[in-house]
Amino acid sequence: MGKRKVLEGIVVSDKMQKTVVVRTVRVSKHPKYSRIMKSSNKFKAHDESGVAKLGDTVRIEETRPISKDKRFRVVSVIKKAEAPHVVLKEVTT
8 A cells, every 4th residue: 555645834724623724835846947946735634633723834644535625634733833823904094
């Protein structure tokens, strides 16, 4: 049997119950122009305990399908976010 994929990424959304959206970044070299390119994917991951918050760096692992879109689960939180996410409202006078 093959090994499960293990990826690292940043949590970009934690608005769902027991689910976080994780953005992973992959760096590759363009075959013709030799320029370094960044490409990213977003994965929905199952977070049973709800420890991962917005901005955290997490490690996710491939697992059986949990729902229509969820194919990963959060293994661990590598690094907590520096500051909590703050949304500033625009003041109208």
